[in-house]
Amino acid sequence: MNISKRKFIQGSLYSGVLAVLGKATLLQSAFAEWPTAAFDETEYEPALKGLIGDAEMQESNVTLDAPEIAENGATVPVKVSTDLDNVEWISILGDKNPRPWISRFYFHGKSKPFVSTRIKLRESSNVVAIVKADGKLYTSKSAVKVTAGGCV
């Protein structure tokens, strides 16, 4: 009686600890690797390298929707989607921004590989979207003419 009770308590303690560990790991993986190496760079090429290293990108499968002309560079609507499966993340950059790397979105569970966001553009430039799916990189870019630069 005592032993089985102790075992029961031990068992429930273990599963409690495991549940907590599992949760902590999940949180960490959701927030893993904030891309400091990309954020710190003030030029596009080094920022891109900080994000993807020397990996090759394919110019296909990414749909990038950004305006041809943005009257206000402080808030430029951008949508990115892809027909690829197993999308790990979508990242957005602005090649003339003082910090070209802007954002990266991670897809878990049943989320769709789609994002709609608003970004700052300092001046007329290319918006670049990069998708990582099945370990491979895909990209698309879109030129945006900015008539009043964003305070970036």
Added chain:
Amino acid sequence: MADEMKVRAKLSGTTTTVKAIMYHPMESGSRKDKDTGELIPAHFIKEVKAELNGETIISADWGTGVSKNPYWSFEFDGAKAGDTVKITWTDNLGETGSGEAVIK
């Protein structure tokens, strides 16, 4: 803080679309105060995540290039009306904010 975020979540067919606006200055750290001429310190959301009934479905890392009062919309399958979507952010100063919506 009741006014730190607005979240809407709408189910259409099998897909839920979430739209959120988070009230945050998203200061880049390179802007000057017009009166004093001094740099305004960087203050921006770095990490944000969305959970469905407590499970993370989408998350993001943001830099200073995301607009002030960030707008974020995303989509996912597998939810039903009445489920709860919660969005939580953490900024570079360690402050956090959250908002949630019941899927309609």
